[in-house]
Amino acid sequence: MTDAPVLYWIRRDLRLSDNPALSAATTMGPVIPVVILDDSIEQMGAAPRWRYEMGLRALAGAYRAHGLDLIIRKGAAEAVLADILTMTGAKAVHWNRLYDPDSRARDSAIKTALRDQGIVAQSHNGHLLFEPWEVQTGQGGFYRVYTPYWRAVMGRDVARPLPVPTLRGVDLALDSLSADDLNLAPQMRRGAAVLARYAQIGAEAAQIRLAQFLEHKVGSYKDERDFLDQDACSTLSEHLSLGEISPREIWHMGWEAHRHGEVGAEHFVKELVWREFAYHLLYHSPQIATENWRPEWDSFPWATDPNTPHVMTWKQGRTGIQVIDAAMRELYVTGRMHNRARMLVGSYLTKHMMCHWKIGLDWFADCLIDWDPAANAMGWQWVAGSGPDAAPYFRIFNPETQGEKFDKHGRYRVRWIAELSNPAPQTALDFFEAAPRSWDLQPKMSYPTRPIVDLAEGRARALAAYGERNS
Numbered sequence: 001m002t003d004a005p006v007l008y009w010i011r012r013d014l015r016l017s018d019n020p021a022l023s024a025a026t027t028m029g030p031v032i033p034v035v036i037l038d039d040s041i042e043q044m045g046a047a048p049r050w051r052y053e054m055g056l057r058a059l060a061g062a063y064r065a066h067g068l069d070l071i072i073r074k075g076a077a078e079a080v081l082a083d084i085l086t087m088t089g090a091k092a093v094h095w096n097r098l099y100d101p102d103s104r105a106r107d108s109a110i111k112t113a114l115r116d117q118g119i120v121a122q123s124h125n126g127h128l129l130f131e132p133w134e135v136q137t138g139q140g141g142f143y144r145v146y147t148p149y150w151r152a153v154m155g156r157d158v159a160r161p162l163p164v165p166t167l168r169g170v171d172l173a174l175d176s177l178s179a180d181d182l183n184l185a186p187q188m189r190r191g192a193a194v195l196a197r198y199a200q201i202g203a204e205a206a207q208i209r210l211a212q213f214l215e216h217k218v219g220s221y222k223d224e225r226d227f228l229d230q231d232a233c234s235t236l237s238e239h240l241s242l243g244e245i246s247p248r249e250i251w252h253m254g255w256e257a258h259r260h261g262e263v264g265a266e267h268f269v270k271e272l273v274w275r276e277f278a279y280h281l282l283y284h285s286p287q288i289a290t291e292n293w294r295p296e297w298d299s300f301p302w303a304t305d306p307n308t309p310h311v312m313t314w315k316q317g318r319t320g321i322q323v324i325d326a327a328m329r330e331l332y333v334t335g336r337m338h339n340r341a342r343m344l345v346g347s348y349l350t351k352h353m354m355c356h357w358k359i360g361l362d363w364f365a366d367c368l369i370d371w372d373p374a375a376n377a378m379g380w381q382w383v384a385g386s387g388p389d390a391a392p393y394f395r396i397f398n399p400e401t402q403g404e405k406f407d408k409h410g411r412y413r414v415r416w417i418a419e420l421s422n423p424a425p426q427t428a429l430d431f432f433e434a435a436p437r438s439w440d441l442q443p444k445m446s447y448p449t450r451p452i453v454d455l456a457e458g459r460a461r462a463l464a465a466y467g468e469r470n471s
C-alpha cells in the first residue's frame, strides 16, 4: 500500500459490502469514490433516474459515516477520470463491470486509454454471480434456455461475500456536485413525492428486506409468489438493480436458509438465477434489448406508435380490464409491478392489443424503479413470444381468468383502482396524485364499462396474425 490515492469509479454498485472493486482499491491506497453522471445516466428513464439519485444520497451518507466524501461529476467518463487523475496524482482506477453493450464499449475504450498512459485500470465482477463467458454449453456456446442454464450453475462455487473494507480517504478538496441537490429527474414533479412513500432506499434497507424475507416469507415463497394480492416476494429487485445488495450475499444467505430447512429457498435462488440468465443473454446477444431475438418476428404486424389513444389507455390503466389496469396503476404509483402482473400486461399489450413489445419495454424503462436492462429485455421478449426461451405466442393469457385465479378476492384490483370502491384506499387514490395533469384523470371518473379490446376478438385476431406469420 502507498499513499498515492486510488480512484474507485461507482456505477451500479451503490454499496460498501461485498464490493470487489472497492475492496481492491483499498488494498492499494487511500480511496477517492467517484460517481460520473455521463450519457448512460442521462439516457435512463425518469423513475430509474429518480431512484438512482435517491440511492446516491444514501450512499453519500454511508461514505460520510466512514469519513469519505463522494466525488460527483457530470461529463464524459473518460474526461472526468482523466481530470481527477491529474488533480490527485492517482495512478489506479477500479470499477465493477457492467454488461450492456454501451457500457461495455465505453469501459473497454477507457481501459485501453488509461493503460496506454501507464494507469492501472482494473475491472471486477460485483454485479453477477457468474460471468456470462464462464457458463458455456457442452459445445462451447451460450445457453438460450433457462433450465439447462440453471442446471449448469446450481452446484457451482460462488465466492463468499467480502466484508466492508477499512476505508482511508484523502485530504484533498476536490470539486463535486452535492448528492442532495442533483435533481436528476426534473420531470418527476408529481410522481416523485408518491414514489418516495413506497420506495425503500439504500444498502441498509436492502439488508433488512433480505433478512425479513428469509425469516418470514421464504417458506411460502414457492406457493404464494404468483398471487397478486400477497406480499410474498422479496422486493429486492430495486436494490439489485443499483447494486445496493450483491447477488452473492443473496445466494449465500438463500442457500443457508435452505440448509436450515427452508425448502422454498431453493426456488428463491432459482429466481435470482433468472437475473443471471438475463445477463447471460444480453452479453451474448446484445440485440435482445433492441431487436426481435427471433428474426421471423420482424414481419409481424405489431403497431409501433407508443402514443396512440389506444396505447395511452394501457399506460394510464384505463383499458377496462381490471387486473391490467390495477397493474399499470401499481407501476405508476410504486415504480414496481408484481411479476405475474408484468406478464399479464405484457401479454395483453403484445397479443390482445397487437402492439410492439418495444412500446412496453420503453414504458417500463421509464416507470420502473427496479429497471434493469437485461431483465426488462428478456421479460418483454419472453412475453411477446419473440425471445430465445419465450412463452409460445399462441399461449395467450386471459387476464380475466388470471385475475380470478391470482387475485381471487379482488383485493389487488381494489387496492389500485379507486373507481371500484367507496371510500377508495389510499393506494388507489395515490395514482391520481402521481398521474401527470395532462392525463386529466380524477378518482370520481367512472370506470370504463367496456374493455378497449374484446378479449375473445383480440385473441382471435392475434392468433390469425400469428397463423399468417407462420405460413
Ligand SMILES: Cc1cc2nc3c(=O)[nH]c(=O)nc-3n(C[C@H](O)[C@H](O)[C@H](O)COP(=O)(O)OP(=O)(O)OC[C@H]3O[C@@H](n4cnc5c(N)ncnc54)[C@H](O)[C@@H]3O)c2cc1C
Pocket: 225, 233, 234, 235, 236, 237, 238, 240, 241, 268, 271, 272, 273, 274, 275, 276, 278, 337, 338, 339, 340, 342, 343, 346, 364, 368, 370, 371, 372, 373, 375, 376, 377, 379, 380, 383
Ligand atoms: C415484461 C417484464 C419486464 C420485467 N422487467 C424487469 C426489470 O426491469 N427489472 C427487474 O429487476 N426485473 C424485471 N422483470 C422480472 C421480475 O418481474 C422482477 O425481477 C420481479 O418482479 C422483482 O420482484 P422481487 O424482487 O420481489 O422478486 P423475487 O420474486 O423476490 O425474486 C428475487 C430476485 O430474482 C430476480 N428475478 C425474479 N424473477 C425474475 C425474472 N423473471 N427475470 C429476471 N430476474 C428475476 C430479481 O432480481 C428478483 O429481485 C420483468 C419481468 C417481465 C415479465
